[in-house]
Amino acid sequence: MKVGFIGAGNMASAMIGGMLQKGLLQKEDIIASSATQKTADRVAQEFGIRTTLDNKEVAKAEIVILAIKPIYCEGVIREIRDQIGENQIVVTIVAGRSLQWLSDTFGKPVKLIRTMPNTPALVGEAVTALCPGELVSEEELEEVCRLFRGFGKAEVVGEHLMDAVVAVSGSSPAYVFMFIEAMADAAVAEGMPRAQAYQFAAQSVLGSAKMVLETGKHPGELKDMVCSPAGTTIAGVCKLEEKGFRSSVMECMKACADKSRNM
Numbered sequence: 001m002k003v004g005f006i007g008a009g010n011m012a013s014a015m016i017g018g019m020l021q022k023g024l025l026q027k028e029d030i031i032a033s034s035a036t037q038k039t040a041d042r043v044a045q046e047f048g049i050r051t052t053l054d055n056k057e058v059a060k061a062e063i064v065i066l067a068i069k070p071i072y073c074e075g076v077i078r079e080i081r082d083q084i085g086e087n088q089i090v091v092t093i094v095a096g097r098s099l100q101w102l103s104d105t106f107g108k109p110v111k112l113i114r115t116m117p118n119t120p121a122l123v124g125e126a127v128t129a130l131c132p133g134e135l136v137s138e139e140e141l142e143e144v145c146r147l148f149r150g151f152g153k154a155e156v157v158g159e160h161l162m163d164a165v166v167a168v169s170g171s172s173p174a175y176v177f178m179f180i181e182a183m184a185d186a187a188v189a190e191g192m193p194r195a196q197a198y199q200f201a202a203q204s205v206l207g208s209a210k211m212v213l214e215t216g217k218h219p220g221e222l223k224d225m226v227c228s229p230a231g232t233t234i235a236g237v238c239k240l241e242e243k244g245f246r247s248s249v250m251e252c253m254k255a256c257a258d259k260s261r262n263m
């Protein structure tokens with residue numbers, strides 16, 4: 001078994017779905033464990049992969065991915081640590097658990113890579129930050145990066161940036177979904193059918209994001225291109241400024257990064 005997921009929830013499912021969809025791994029290459037049989041059965045049925053309630057079975061994989069909530073991380077590591085050998089790589093996607101904390105909890109030398117992906121993995125559009133521990137070679141880091149690039153972008157960053165990463169990409173899809181939902185609600189209030197409103201709002205976010213990524217232009221310049229003098233857009237921009245839109249977003253991101261720092 002090449003890749004083992006301990007935890008088979010929202011994020012693990014998005015990664016498994018993305019990896020399989022891109023043909024990066026075969027179903028037979030992946031095993032996942034969960035706390036309950038219900039999740040194990042659901043994930044096995046959804047992806048056709050092997051699932052188990054036995055974390056030690058998963059810990060036999062070449063690459064073991066910790067995808068449990070932070071509070072369960074210590075217990076899971078204590079459960080599997082005797083089994084993790086010097087040639088295996090342990091990748092964590094757990095928020096707020098540093099390489100130092102992970103290394104101390106394993107209590108022995110382990111090849112560790114701390115990462116922060118996001119749920120757009122499910123549609124091949126994730127962005128993942130990776131921080132390698134000191135025992136991980138360049139080749140091993142590249143192998144794991146290749147895996148993560150299978151379902152989106154992946155970049156190596158310094159660990160000091162991980163709390164910023166949690167805010168700007170790990171958690172930010174939730175904020176973007178709220179923005180889409182709010183725009184769609186407003187369109188529904190104007191009379192648009194709901195399903196159509198989600199399509200228009202989501203496609204506008206997708207297209208705007210592509211413009212930032214593909215034109216290289218400053219987001220402010222792109223915003224200015226939409227604002228006709230005395231037009232509709234600038235009327236909305238004035239209202240957003242009045243309501244503290246940008247400072248709300250920045251405070252939201254700070255609360256998120258602070259939580260990650262103090263988890």
Ligand SMILES: NC(=O)C1=CN([C@@H]2O[C@H](COP(=O)(O)OP(=O)(O)OC[C@H]3O[C@@H](n4cnc5c(N)ncnc54)[C@H](OP(=O)(O)O)[C@@H]3O)[C@@H](O)[C@H]2O)C=CC1
Pocket residue numbers: 006007008009010011012033034035036037038039040055067068069070072076093094095116117118119170171
């Ligand atoms: N959701 C996201 O967008 C992102 C999440 N993360 C990180 O990913 C991790 C998981 O988050 P998320 O997927 O949202 O959480 P979920 O609650 O959706 O999934 C957690 C999974 O862990 C399983 N689990 C719980 N205890 C154990 C155990 N002792 N042994 C094996 N499996 C266990 C649960 O099983 P069961 O279902 O049977 O209860 C469940 O499948 C977190 O640490 C989070 O910080 C990182 C980036 C983005």
Ligand SMILES: O=C(O)[C@@H]1CCC=N1
Pocket residue numbers: 095166170171
């Ligand atoms: O909410 C959380 O804690 C996790 C980490 C990043 C996204 N979800």
